[in-house]
Amino acid sequence: MKTEIRIEMKKERISAFLAALLAAAAAFILCYYQPLYIVDKMWTDILYQQAFGASPNIRIIAIDEKTLEALGPFNTWDRDLSARLVETLCEDPDSAPAVIALDILYISNTDAGNDERLVQACQKAGNVITAANLVYDKSVVDDGDGGLYVDKAYIEMVEKPYDALREVSKYGFANTLQDRDGYIRQAKVYAETEEGNVYSLAWRTYDAYMEYLGREPKMPVLYGDHRFDFLYSGKSGAYETVSFIDVLEGRVDVRSFKDSIVMVGAYAPGMQDAFNVAVQKGEQMYGVEIHANIVDALIHGKTALPVPKALSALIMAAAAGGFLLAIRRIKVPTGAILLTLMIAAETLLGVWLSSHGWIIHLVSLPLVLIVAYAAHIVWNYVQERKRRQEVVDAFKKYVAPQIVDKVSKDGEFKLVLGGESRSIAVLFVDIRGFTSMSEFIRPERVVEILNEYLTLATQAILKNGGTLDKFIGDAAMAVFNAPFDLEDYVYRAVCAAMDIVEGADELERKLLRRFGKKISFGVGVHCGPAVVGNIGCDFRMDYTAIGDTVNTASRLEGAAKSGQILISEDVYEAVKDRVEADQIGAILLKGKSHGVLAYDLKKVTGQKPETADI
Numbered sequence: 001m002k003t004e005i006r007i008e009m010k011k012e013r014i015s016a017f018l019a020a021l022l023a024a025a026a027a028f029i030l031c032y033y034q035p036l037y038i039v040d041k042m043w044t045d046i047l048y049q050q051a052f053g054a055s056p057n058i059r060i061i062a063i064d065e066k067t068l069e070a071l072g073p074f075n076t077w078d079r080d081l082s083a084r085l086v087e088t089l090c091e092d093p094d095s096a097p098a099v100i101a102l103d104i105l106y107i108s109n110t111d112a113g114n115d116e117r118l119v120q121a122c123q124k125a126g127n128v129i130t131a132a133n134l135v136y137d138k139s140v141v142d143d144g145d146g147g148l149y150v151d152k153a154y155i156e157m158v159e160k161p162y163d164a165l166r167e168v169s170k171y172g173f174a175n176t177l178q179d180r181d182g183y184i185r186q187a188k189v190y191a192e193t194e195e196g197n198v199y200s201l202a203w204r205t206y207d208a209y210m211e212y213l214g215r216e217p218k219m220p221v222l223y224g225d226h227r228f229d230f231l232y233s234g235k236s237g238a239y240e241t242v243s244f245i246d247v248l249e250g251r252v253d254v255r256s257f258k259d260s261i262v263m264v265g266a267y268a269p270g271m272q273d274a275f276n277v278a279v280q281k282g283e284q285m286y287g288v289e290i291h292a293n294i295v296d297a298l299i300h301g302k303t304a305l306p307v308p309k310a311l312s313a314l315i316m317a318a319a320a321g322g323f324l325l326a327i328r329r330i331k332v333p334t335g336a337i338l339l340t341l342m343i344a345a346e347t348l349l350g351v352w353l354s355s356h357g358w359i360i361h362l363v364s365l366p367l368v369l370i371v372a373y374a375a376h377i378v379w380n381y382v383q384e385r386k387r388r389q390e391v392v393d394a395f396k397k398y399v400a401p402q403i404v405d406k407v408s409k410d411g412e413f414k415l416v417l418g419g420e421s422r423s424i425a426v427l428f429v430d431i432r433g434f435t436s437m438s439e440f441i442r443p444e445r446v447v448e449i450l451n452e453y454l455t456l457a458t459q460a461i462l463k464n465g466g467t468l469d470k471f472i473g474d475a476a477m478a479v480f481n482a483p484f485d486l487e488d489y490v491y492r493a494v495c496a497a498m499d500i501v502e503g504a505d506e507l508e509r510k511l512l513r514r515f516g517k518k519i520s521f522g523v524g525v526h527c528g529p530a531v532v533g534n535i536g537c538d539f540r541m542d543y544t545a546i547g548d549t550v551n552t553a554s555r556l557e558g559a560a561k562s563g564q565i566l567i568s569e570d571v572y573e574a575v576k577d578r579v580e581a582d583q584i585g586a587i588l589l590k591g592k593s594h595g596v597l598a599y600d601l602k603k604v605t606g607q608k609p610e611t612a613d614i
């Protein structure tokens with residue numbers, strides 16, 4: 001027994017270890033390969049991108065609808081308009097902006113006079129950053145080890161400001177960096193080209209602003225192709241914005257731009273410079289505002305780096321495996337609390353790491369934990385059903401199966417002391433000749449023979465819908481029509497008695513061959529009223545029937561000879577048209593003041609009933 005228990009415990013430990021290993025592997029794979037990357041970003045955007053407050057030192061001059069109505073479509077503008085804007089902003093050097101970032105492409109020469117005026121304005125201001133454009137294409141590239149690969153992000157060329165403007169101003173590429181889902185939450189510091197590194201408009205603006213303040217620019221930690229994650233400071237409209245035409249026509253006091261970063265760019269739908277951003281879903285943001293947010297993030301250190309995937313995956317795998325091991329040792333409600341706490345802890349950890357410059361994949365672990373917890377509940381349910389069925393099956397070996405089935409159904413049967421009066425048929429069966437045989441047969445063999453006979457009796461009783469009440473040494477008692485109503489219960493009791501006697505013939509022949517002796521059954525059947533119910537005490541009770549009907553059946557069995565079935569007159573009257581029986585007259589039974597008319601049952605002539613379905 002102890003060995004079996006140890007084996008079961010070992011199997012349980014192995015099962016728990018394998019389940020934990022499976023959960024850990026699932027968490028590792030999901031966290032490392034991140035098939036749920038887009039879902040994760042939707043969730044982390046909600047957690048991280050909270051628009052912490054746009055810096056008042058960053059101002060936007062918008063080429064908006066109002067400006068386009070006054071000056072015409074942007075593609076018809078002369079460069080003297082940009083020159084006039086720079087001249088207006090820097091007319092008084094003491095109140096000039098710290099940096100002017102023009103998110104406008106001035107790639108080729110147009111009108112010589114206007115081009116020169118813009119150059120002179122930028123040269124005099126000395127604080128202008130202009131835009132460039134990276135042109136991407138696919139290219140076959142040498143990997144340095146003699147192999148080739150297709151670089152889908154190959155920079156074919158850089159569209160720069162025209163030469164004269166480039167000599168008097170710095171420039172940076174204004175390309176945005178869209179994530180897999182089309183949203184912008186990352187930015188590049190610089191891009192590698194065949195001509196060397198080209199820095200972004202945002203970095204050039206930040207670098208110039210730090211120089212203006214007399215401080216060293218701080219390079220964020222980069223990954224991949226020189227990129228970093230950033231947190232938005234504001235949503236659309238968060239930065240103070242004025243119309244280009246209002247500044248140009250003097251309706252804005254340019255002294256308000258003193259010491260500020262001024263960013264000039266498209267702010268009208270028709271200019272096709274709007275993008276999906278992480279800080280606001282369902283509403284696009286203009287490119288100039290995105291650059292403003294990137295500059296703001298660089299100034300205030302609101303940049304982040306993804307936690308290395310291998311490290312993150314290992315941590316998540318350990319958490320998933322540990323969770324599964326833990327919930328197998330605790331109750332289901334406690335497991336739900338642990339699940340909630342772990343998901344909350346991971347979320348808080350993600351927010352804390354984000355505030356310290358790290359981004360962690362958050363969706364995969366909760367998914368694995370929830371699936372593991374659901375699987376654990378299902379597994380527990382299946383195991384509990386299995387254990388319950390094992391208990392029920394074991395219980396049926398000691399108590400009538402009908403009673404066990406009823407008890408196992410919630411609310412249908414209450415285990416309370418007491419009984420009810422019912423009309424029942426009672427069958428007693430006893431083995432004749434068993435005591436004398438047991439005197440010269442080994443005890444183990446005696447039990448084996450007894451079990452064979454009692455098995456035969458039990459099968460006959462249950463087959464005919466009876467309830468096996470109890471075993472009494474080498475005898476057995478059964479009742480019919482209790483605890484549940486049973487159709488034609490008296491006839492069923494008679495059929496059960498006949499099946500017992502007929503089935504004993506083969507057993508008798510077997511014992512006669514082996515031991516030279518034979519044993520057989522004596523059966524008694526009576527019907528009538530009895531009290532049926534739970535008899536005993538609160539902590540130990542027995543479901544049985546008591547009363548004169550039971551006593552009479554027992555006495556009839558005691559009077560029956562080997563292989564004989566004695567039935568009472570009441571039984572005979574109930575089934576006489578379906579049986580053959582010889583009247584043997586009144587029998588004086590022990591405990592009775594007058595004799596009981598008995599019949600010797602010879603044969604059942606009616607159709608035997610089907611096994612009761614209770």
